[in-house]
Amino acid sequence: MTSATWKKYLLWFANEHVEFRLPPYWVVELPSEKAVRQIASRSIGLRCCLELWAQAKTEEELHMNVKAYPLELMKPYFKPELSFKINVETFCNRQTQAEKVAKIESFSYLPLEGPVRLKDPDICLQLIEYYGLDSNNIPEKPYELFFGRWIADGQRDVITKLSLKTRKFIGNTSMDPQLSLYMANQALVQNGDLVLDPFKERDKDESVHSNMQQYGRGSHYLDVIVADAALPLWRSTFKLDSIITDPPYGIREATERIGTTKNYQISDHHLLGHIPSKVEYGLQQIYHDLFRFAAQHLKMGGRLVCWVPVVRDDYSEDKLPTHPCFQLLANSEQVLTTYTSRRLLTLEKIQEPHEEYSRTEANTLMGDFRAKFFRYGEEHRKQRKLRKALAREAYLQSAAQREEPTDGESQDRDSSSSER
Numbered sequence: 001m002t003s004a005t006w007k008k009y010l011l012w013f014a015n016e017h018v019e020f021r022l023p024p025y026w027v028v029e030l031p032s033e034k035a036v037r038q039i040a041s042r043s044i045g046l047r048c049c050l051e052l053w054a055q056a057k058t059e060e061e062l063h064m065n066v067k068a069y070p071l072e073l074m075k076p077y078f079k080p081e082l083s084f085k086i087n088v089e090t091f092c093n094r095q096t097q098a099e100k101v102a103k104i105e106s107f108s109y110l111p112l113e114g115p116v117r118l119k120d121p122d123i124c125l126q127l128i129e130y131y132g133l134d135s136n137n138i139p140e141k142p143y144e145l146f147f148g149r150w151i152a153d154g155q156r157d158v159i160t161k162l163s164l165k166t167r168k169f170i171g172n173t174s175m176d177p178q179l180s181l182y183m184a185n186q187a188l189v190q191n192g193d194l195v196l197d198p199f200k201e202r203d204k205d206e207s208v209h210s211n212m213q214q215y216g217r218g219s220h221y222l223d224v225i226v227a228d229a230a231l232p233l234w235r236s237t238f239k240l241d242s243i244i245t246d247p248p249y250g251i252r253e254a255t256e257r258i259g260t261t262k263n264y265q266i267s268d269h270h271l272l273g274h275i276p277s278k279v280e281y282g283l284q285q286i287y288h289d290l291f292r293f294a295a296q297h298l299k300m301g302g303r304l305v306c307w308v309p310v311v312r313d314d315y316s317e318d319k320l321p322t323h324p325c326f327q328l329l330a331n332s333e334q335v336l337t338t339y340t341s342r343r344l345l346t347l348e349k350i351q352e353p354h355e356e357y358s359r360t361e362a363n364t365l366m367g368d369f370r371a372k373f374f375r376y377g378e379e380h381r382k383q384r385k386l387r388k389a390l391a392r393e394a395y396l397q398s399a400a401q402r403e404e405p406t407d408g409e410s411q412d413r414d415s416s417s418s419e420r
């Protein structure tokens with residue numbers, strides 16, 4: 001296909017989880033509508049795609065550009081048998097119905113011949129006005145305007161379909177559906193891929209299967225293995241397409257692994273039914289084991305997609321866990337509290353592990369999140385308490401000053417009281 005047949009398309013994104021997507025819009029050139037639909041069929045952050053007919057900084061310029069768009073490219077959509085509607089959307093601003101109608105009518109020069117149909121029209125034309133990102137500082141006129149023919153919506157309705165409110169089994173730390181979809185996309189999961197989550201929440205073993213059945217994906221389920229992620233039980237040649245996981249942070253669930261600090265032998269008599277003891281499984285060790293496991297068991301080019309908790313004031317990229325077999329492709333923040341967040345890392349396996357890599361530690365700069373979480377939490381609480389105390393004191397002082405009579409006031413009061 002020659003570049004002459006490529007067209008401009010507008011990719012319009014939702015204003016949610018902004019760290020996980022491109023800026024609110026993106027103008028791209030693509031070879032066909034099929035390519036646009038393929039992108040839309042996979043994208044979670046995408047609201048819709050338009051075949052871009054015009055882009056401008058002002059309304060006048062926009063209409064000029066629409067009129068300059070080659071008529072022969074529009075004509076196929078302006079047939080009497082094709083119903084149509086025009087949509088108006090604003091980003092970071094509201095508009096009244098009357099304003100919307102006025103904007104729709106401003107396109108009356110288009111030689112649209114078919115009937116208007118608001119529900120499921122054959123052709124949907126769309127005006128999008130972009131008012132920037134600062135909802136506290138909305139300009140009077142939009143920064144950018146776009147007009148084009150709607151091609152496809154992204155997959156945002158899947159977020160509702162996977163809602164935790166209607167899910168059969170949920171746990172304490174079930175992943176937000178939108179983020180879980182981003183995770184699967186970051187891992188480039190395809191039909192037939194072998195994907196592992198080594199840190200599944202411990203609940204009823206059938207819960208994953210039931211949830212997958214609920215979404216019509218029961219046949220994609222392999223199994224659940226109840227095992228300690230610190231003691232992988234896989235054959236060394238076993239390969240996965242991707243690993244997608246949210247390890248325990250030690251805040252809402254314990255970070256433990258099988259082990260003991262004591263030195264003892266379990267007798268054969270007690271072996272059956274023996275429940276192994278557990279020891280603390282520090283976050284650094286968890287990522288060390290996870291990276292080593294992923295280096296061994298991911299196929300070349302396979303992806304490890306995992307969350308890492310951080311204290312925001314203490315964060316810098318050089319504190320993230322690293323491994324010589326992995327290249328960091330993406331790192332997006334989800335803010336959790338005023339002082340903590342977690343980062344979704346996407347890593348690609350770029351080489352097979354050598355003997356010496358097995359000793360490579362995950363970056364030790366990461367420190368102990370749990371200890372930091374409580375230390376920063378305590379500091380944060382103290383600061384908040386101090387701020388409140390200061391604000392209360394300032395209020396009481398100003399109230400006292402207001403009540404304290406000035407000389408003139410005291411005379412007035414004195415005189416009024418003497419009148420009584």
Ligand SMILES: C[S@@+](CC[C@H](N)C(=O)[O-])C[C@H]1O[C@@H](n2cnc3c(N)ncnc32)[C@H](O)[C@@H]1O
Pocket residue numbers: 171173174175198199200201202227228229230246247248249253254255256257258281
């Ligand atoms: C943050 S949760 C992840 C939950 C997951 N997003 C889900 O929806 O099921 C981490 C889970 O790892 C599990 N876990 C903790 N220590 C483990 C270990 N040593 N080996 C395997 N899993 C462990 C715990 O059951 C915990 O619920």
